[in-house]
Amino acid sequence: MAEKVERRGYGDYYGSKGVTLTANGFRFTESSYRVDEKLPNHEHEQPHFCYVVAGRYEETLGRSKTMMRDSSAVLFLPAEVPHGEVHHAPGRHFMVEALPERLANLECVVTQPLQLPPEEPLMFMHKAFREYTSPEPDSEFVLEGLALLLFGSVQKAYRLSTTLGSHPGWLRKTRSLMDHEFLRPWTLDTLSHEAGIDPEHLTSQFSRIFGATPAEYLRKRRVRYACQLIQTSDMPLPEVALSAGFADQAHFSRTFRYHMGVTPLFYLRAVRGLAGRTRPLPLRKAKLDQWDEHATPDGEAPPRLLRH
Numbered sequence: 210m211a212e213k214v215e216r217r218g219y220g221d222y223y224g225s226k227g228v229t230l231t232a233n234g235f236r237f238t239e240s241s242y243r244v245d246e247k248l249p250n251h252e253h254e255q256p257h258f259c260y261v262v263a264g265r266y267e268e269t270l271g272r273s274k275t276m277m278r279d280s281s282a283v284l285f286l287p288a289e290v291p292h293g294e295v296h297h298a299p300g301r302h303f304m305v306e307a308l309p310e311r312l313a314n315l316e317c318v319v320t321q322p323l324q325l326p327p328e329e330p331l332m333f334m335h336k337a338f339r340e341y342t343s344p345e346p347d348s349e350f351v352l353e354g355l356a357l358l359l360f361g362s363v364q365k366a367y368r369l370s371t372t373l374g375s376h377p378g379w380l381r382k383t384r385s386l387m388d389h390e391f392l393r394p395w396t397l398d399t400l401s402h403e404a405g406i407d408p409e410h411l412t413s414q415f416s417r418i419f420g421a422t423p424a425e426y427l428r429k430r431r432v433r434y435a436c437q438l439i440q441t442s443d444m445p446l447p448e449v450a451l452s453a454g455f456a457d458q459a460h461f462s463r464t465f466r467y468h469m470g471v472t473p474l475f476y477l478r479a480v481r482g483l484a485g486r487t488r489p490l491p492l493r494k495a496k497l498d499q500w501d502e503h504a505t506p507d508g509e510a511p512p513r514l515l516r517h
Contacts, residue, residue: 214291215251222304223248223294230341232352234311237341242266242300250293256317257306258359259284260334264300269293270322281440281480283330285323285363292322303338305356315360319367326366326433332469333358335479369419379404380414387423391430392454397423431455432468439473440480446473 220229224240231237242248242264250269261282269275270292278284286292307315325331337355340348383404387395400423401408416422421429435453438444444452450461450473465473 213250215249217251217253219255219309220306221253222302223251224300224302230344230352231308232349232356234308234314235353235356236306236308237304237337237352237356239301239303239341242294242296242302244296244299246296246300248294248296250291252289252291253286254288255306255309255312256285256287256319257304258334258363259286260303260305260331260338262301262303262338263298264296264302265298266294266296266300276324278324279441281331283325283334285319285325287320287322290322303334303341305334305337305359307356307360317360317364319363321367323363323366325362329469330359330362331436331480332471332476333362376418377414379406379411380418383411383415383423384419384426387427387430391427391434395423395427428464429468432465435461435465435473436469436476439477446477449473 217223220236220238222238222240224242224246227239227241229236229238239262261278261280261284263280265277265279267275268278270290272291307317333355337352337359340351340355345351383400383406386400386403397408397412401411404411412422415426419426431453435449435455438449438452439446446461447458450458453461455461455464462473465476469476471479
């Protein structure tokens with residue numbers, strides 16, 4: 210007999226839930242989980258993003274596919290995808306979802322679960338989480354913009370993953386070479402020789418499909434690897450720079466900031482700092498106008514702009 214799949218309604222998550230904020234059609238909340246807590250097989254009525262602020266857990270998708278999820282992962286789960294979880298460490302998740310009417314306007318067509326690349330989506334989520342935990346008068350505007358960026362990033366990732374097979378073999382080979390040999394000192398001539406295509410044609414077609422020249426794509430791939438090293442190791446930044454194929458720390462910092470919008474040090478503090486935060490939820494125990502531990506310096510509560 211097949212295992213029963215529980216159906217969770219809009220905004221209904223397991224675990225100990227924190228405060229829920231809404232911003233013009235988007236909903237933000239968080240949940241915490243105990244060590245060895247097991248979530249039964251379930252599905253959600255609405256798609257959502259999940260930012261693993263802290264913890265480590267095993268997720269089963271469907272009947273058999275099992276994935277390990279660690280701190281700083283950014284996941285997208287479509288609606289009606291059965292999944293279960295077993296938490297191996299104290300967990301803390303931050304969720305972003307669109308209200309049904311806003312979701313219809315977004316025309317989100319992503320139908321498969323995705324673990325998003327560890328660069329822009331992670332920074333979008335990190336910034337949204339900071340706004341959520343310490344809201345300001347303009348936080349509603351900021352949160353809405355970050356949610357739109359998240360949905361845009363997942364649409365782009367899904368489009369590339371589903372259309373790559375229809376592109377010419379030399380184009381797929383070119384991307385695969387840079388994905389798997391990104392530390393190699395590529396030039397346009399050596400890359401076009403490997404692909405068996407004219408350099409000008411390679412550049413124009415690659416840029417049209419992937420939105421970046423081969424050189425830009427290669428740098429971004431190295432930045433992605435640097436992000437992975439920062440997330441998963443205690444490597445100091447100079448060592449990260451060399452391991453990711455950058456000649457020196459200055460070149461690494463310039464390139465990283467160009468692609469990520471923040472310095473490598475800011476990124477390191479963001480992902481390694483959050484990974485160690487495991488205090489119980491909720492951060493704010495009730496409504497936003499009850500500001501005990503988040504009071505302003507003069508003792509006055511900030512204005513209530515965000516709705517429940």
